[in-house]
Amino acid sequence: MKPFNFRIDSKAELGSYKKVRHVEARANETFRRSSKVSAYREGVGLKRMSTSGSAFVNFIDVQKSYDGETLVVKDLNLPIRRGEFLTLLGPSGSGKTTTLMMLAGFEVPTHGRIELDGREINNVAPHKRNIGMVFQNYALFPHMTVEENLAFPLAVRKLSKADIDRKIENALAMVQLSQMRKRRPAQLSGGQQQRVALARALVFDPKLVLMDEPLGALDKQLREHMQLEIKHIHQSLGVTVVYVTHDQGEALTMSDRVAVFNDGAIQQLASPADLYEHPQNSFVAQFIGENNRLSGIVTELNGSHCRVKVGDAGEIRALPVGISNVGAKTTLSLRPERVRINPGDGACANQFEARVEELIYLGDHTRARVQVLGHANFVIKVPNSEGVPDLEPGSTIRIGWRAEDCRALDAF
Amino acid sequence: MAIADRAPLLTIDGVSLRARLARAERSRKLKALGLILPLFLFVLITFLIPLGRMGYKSVVNEETFGRLDHTNQALSEWDGQSVPDEAAFAALAADLKAAQEQRQAGEIAKRINYEYAGAISKFKSITRTVSKMETGPYKEVFLEADKVWGDPRLWRTIRNASGHYTSYYWLSSIDLRHGAEGLESVPPDQAVFVDVYGRTFWIAGVVTVLTLILGFPVAYLLATQPAHRANLLMIFVMLPFWTSLLVRTTAWFVLLRSEGPLNDLAEMIVNQRFEMIFTRFGTIVAMTHIQLPFTLLPIYSVMKNIPPSHVRAARSLGAGPFHAFWKVYFPQTVPGIAAGCLLTFILCLGYYITPALVGGPRDQMVSYYVAYYMNNIINFGQAAALGAILLIITMVLYWAYNKLVGIDKMKLG
Ligand SMILES: Nc1ncnc2c1ncn2[C@@H]1O[C@H](COP(=O)(O)OP(=O)(O)OP(=O)(O)O)[C@@H](O)[C@H]1O
Ligand SMILES: [Mg+2]
Numbered sequence: 001m002k003p004f005n006f007r008i009d010s011k012a013e014l015g016s017y018k019k020v021r022h023v024e025a026r027a028n029e030t031f032r033r034s035s036k037v038s039a040y041r042e043g044v045g046l047k048r049m050s051t052s053g054s055a056f057v058n059f060i061d062v063q064k065s066y067d068g069e070t071l072v073v074k075d076l077n078l079p080i081r082r083g084e085f086l087t088l089l090g091p092s093g094s095g096k097t098t099t100l101m102m103l104a105g106f107e108v109p110t111h112g113r114i115e116l117d118g119r120e121i122n123n124v125a126p127h128k129r130n131i132g133m134v135f136q137n138y139a140l141f142p143h144m145t146v147e148e149n150l151a152f153p154l155a156v157r158k159l160s161k162a163d164i165d166r167k168i169e170n171a172l173a174m175v176q177l178s179q180m181r182k183r184r185p186a187q188l189s190g191g192q193q194q195r196v197a198l199a200r201a202l203v204f205d206p207k208l209v210l211m212d213e214p215l216g217a218l219d220k221q222l223r224e225h226m227q228l229e230i231k232h233i234h235q236s237l238g239v240t241v242v243y244v245t246h247d248q249g250e251a252l253t254m255s256d257r258v259a260v261f262n263d264g265a266i267q268q269l270a271s272p273a274d275l276y277e278h279p280q281n282s283f284v285a286q287f288i289g290e291n292n293r294l295s296g297i298v299t300e301l302n303g304s305h306c307r308v309k310v311g312d313a314g315e316i317r318a319l320p321v322g323i324s325n326v327g328a329k330t331t332l333s334l335r336p337e338r339v340r341i342n343p344g345d346g347a348c349a350n351q352f353e354a355r356v357e358e359l360i361y362l363g364d365h366t367r368a369r370v371q372v373l374g375h376a377n378f379v380i381k382v383p384n385s386e387g388v389p390d391l392e393p394g395s396t397i398r399i400g401w402r403a404e405d406c407r408a409l410d411a412f
Numbered sequence: 413m414a415i416a417d418r419a420p421l422l423t424i425d426g427v428s429l430r431a432r433l434a435r436a437e438r439s440r441k442l443k444a445l446g447l448i449l450p451l452f453l454f455v456l457i458t459f460l461i462p463l464g465r466m467g468y469k470s471v472v473n474e475e476t477f478g479r480l481d482h483t484n485q486a487l488s489e490w491d492g493q494s495v496p497d498e499a500a501f502a503a504l505a506a507d508l509k510a511a512q513e514q515r516q517a518g519e520i521a522k523r524i525n526y527e528y529a530g531a532i533s534k535f536k537s538i539t540r541t542v543s544k545m546e547t548g549p550y551k552e553v554f555l556e557a558d559k560v561w562g563d564p565r566l567w568r569t570i571r572n573a574s575g576h577y578t579s580y581y582w583l584s585s586i587d588l589r590h591g592a593e594g595l596e597s598v599p600p601d602q603a604v605f606v607d608v609y610g611r612t613f614w615i616a617g618v619v620t621v622l623t624l625i626l627g628f629p630v631a632y633l634l635a636t637q638p639a640h641r642a643n644l645l646m647i648f649v650m651l652p653f654w655t656s657l658l659v660r661t662t663a664w665f666v667l668l669r670s671e672g673p674l675n676d677l678a679e680m681i682v683n684q685r686f687e688m689i690f691t692r693f694g695t696i697v698a699m700t701h702i703q704l705p706f707t708l709l710p711i712y713s714v715m716k717n718i719p720p721s722h723v724r725a726a727r728s729l730g731a732g733p734f735h736a737f738w739k740v741y742f743p744q745t746v747p748g749i750a751a752g753c754l755l756t757f758i759l760c761l762g763y764y765i766t767p768a769l770v771g772g773p774r775d776q777m778v779s780y781y782v783a784y785y786m787n788n789i790i791n792f793g794q795a796a797a798l799g800a801i802l803l804i805i806t807m808v809l810y811w812a813y814n815k816l817v818g819i820d821k822m823k824l825g
Binding site: 104105106125126127129135136137139143153157202210282 | 725731735740744
């Protein structure tokens with residue numbers, strides 16, 4: 001690994017940056033292609049991971065309560081591999097920052113152990129952990145210039161003046177701010193401040209870098225640009241990154257693995273593709289991407305298939321994921337792009353009549369809201385390519401989907 | 413095409429854009445002026461004009477100007493070293509007679525007495541004597557009445573006081589006077605003011621430092637506590653703010669008395685009573701108590717605006733708790749410290765009631781003497797000069813402070 005030799009070619013950058021916009025819009029193709037590989041490579045479920053012994057960072061049975069009454073983090077088991085980009089994703093108040101703060105040493109776990117590189121760090125002071133950190137408001141020191149900000153961690157480590165200078169130069173080159181050395185943070189734009197914060201967190205070569213919503217204050221365009229930049233820096237430096245966000249697009253774009261948090265507990269820990277394709281419960285299915293939800297009762301269950309009765313209208317064949325017995329309530333989750341119009345007879349196990357309610361043209365695809373099985377808000381994404389039939393609002397069409405694409409999850 | 417080549421931009425109805433803009437700007441400026449006018453007038457009437465009057469009073473011979481014109485003229489040729497000639501005596505006699513008729517002779521005597529102690533009685537008796545005389549020669553009569561009339565210093569004083577303006581009050585405020593050979597120090601037993609100024613700045617400085625030492629940790633505590641606890645603490649800090657200065661000073665008077673509760677306690681513990689009231693110690697304690705919120709609040713409000721993430725960032729970058737505090741937190745509080753200390757220092761310079769009540773005679777500050785000259789001696793010139801010098805020294809200090817700290821960096825909150 002050669003630190004700080006990475007420069008981003010801005011044209012190439014812009015190209016790839018455009019490509020990742022509309023992650024959701026293109027999710028269909030991208031994820032279908034990558035799902036098999038990543039399922040093989042990363043698709044290890046939460047339960048198996050928690051027993052892994054070779055983790056770089058490991059949360060073991062960690063709990064945290066601020067007031068002694070409610071648990072903000074409940075029984076957290078989270079192994080993080082060396083060199084990986086792991087994102088904690090979840091709604092506001094789900095305990096992401098708390099988890100990160102425990103790792104950084106600013107909050108003490110109420111129960112459990114946190115290990116870093118095989119060593120328990122529960123009682124190690126924050127400044128002895130050697131963990132880089134990027135804060136949401138950047139936390140640049142306003143009374144110091146950019147250069148002094150970057151020199152701070154190096155001076156603390158008693159490096160020689162020449163070394164300090166060289167490292168600052170490299171770090172600033174990495175974030176393309178070499179001309180800004182003498183400026184104060186107040187004289188920089190938000191995006192530039194963000195880069196300085198990033199450079200400062202990396203300049204002392206930490207093995208682990210934590211970022212708490214570092215892009216939250218930037219506008220959409222800059223945010224997407226910085227996502228790629230951070231991703232590239234991560235790849236070229238090989239540091240382990242733990243990243244917090246509540247923006248699912250950001251999590252999917254950047255991460256090797258994503259831990260979806262809700263209510264102080266990890267709902268699912270998996271690669272982005274896996275999260276999208278194989279959500280383990282209805283919270284994840286709902287939180288990541290768009291999703292049609294149908295609730296019903298399980299009428300038949302045999303290993304890899306089940307039947308679910310939805311209302312009075314009909315029965316759906318689905319893949320059992322979160323159900324254990326016949327008669328249980330379940331939520332069916334089906335991605336809009338997995339629904340086909342006029343499917344061939346043998347192709348889809350589930351076929352129903354639907355009435356088109358509304359059409360929205362979105363360039364590369366059309367969103368159709370249809371009424372099916374008594375649900376009025378059933379959404380279908382129809383690619384705007386040749387061979388796809390024209391739809392008319394009010395018309396009745398035949399739609400279908402495969403049993404494997406329809407996941408029977410826990411009742412929501 | 414260069415911009416300069418273009419015809420002036422016109423608005424739709426043909427008026428040049430620039431003229432339009434100027435007109436719009438003008439009405440905006442007038443409105444702004446209208447808004448600040450009441451405050452401007454208020455400041456003018458209550459601050460600038462009195463300040464100007466004060467400056468004027470400190471240099472003008474109010475009691476004597478116009479009443480010693482003959483004497484002034486007669487002394488214009490005098491060498492200042494010998495006894496003046498008959499003409500000067502005659503002129504003074506004429507001036508005194510005229511003044512006596514207008515019942516102003518006492519004023520003249522009082523003014524000369526400022527500079528020449530004891531002159532007042534000599535003036536009174538000689539005025540009585542010359543009022544009865546129709547013609548001279550006066551010189552013998554004067555010298556016969558009192559040897560003092562042969563003293564060139566008295567005549568120099570009369571000459572200096574007979575002009576329109578005088579530097580006497582200013583010089584006297586810094587313990588100087590006009591001697592036979594130019595400026596000289598006043599005799600040691602009369603030299604009080606330099607000492608008073610030194611004492612004023614010393615007490616103000618000590619109180620400022622004490623409030624900073626006591627206030628900084630409290631401000632830090634307030635700024636870092638959760639809101640409900642911080643609010644309670646804040647009430648304790650603000651309590652002195654909400655009681656009258658006089659009440660607090662009186663409370664200190666009661667506490668520090670030799671029969672007061674503090675001394676009762678000391679008696680119980682170490683079997684001894686301490687002298688605390690009418691001392692420098694008492695003055696400084698009471699003033700520190702009163703000034704604490706003034707130093708503390710600007711520091712607090714600056715601290716309140718320092719995000720906790722800064723210290724955390726410093727810690728995560730490898731700095732120990734103290735290093736992080738000293739290198740990252742403390743420098744950001746400097747504007748608050750600067751503002752708080754300046755406020756307290758300047759307010760302390762003007763303290764009057766507290767040293768007067770709990771301090772001893774050697775703890776009185778400039779304001780005390782200003783009040784003394786105004787109320788007891790009715791010597792406005794001296795009071796004005798003392799005040800003006802305090803103002804000037806304060807402004808010089810402020811200027812130096814500005815150079816060092818930078819007023820633009822200062823934050824009151
Ligand atoms: N210092 C604290 N004292 C008491 N409660 C706290 C404290 N910090 C956080 N909490 C509570 O813990 C819960 C989790 O907070 P946390 O900051 O970890 O959420 P988060 O997932 O980072 O949310 P967000 O996306 O809004 O940043 C919240 O209910 C919050 O109110
Ligand atoms: Mg947070």
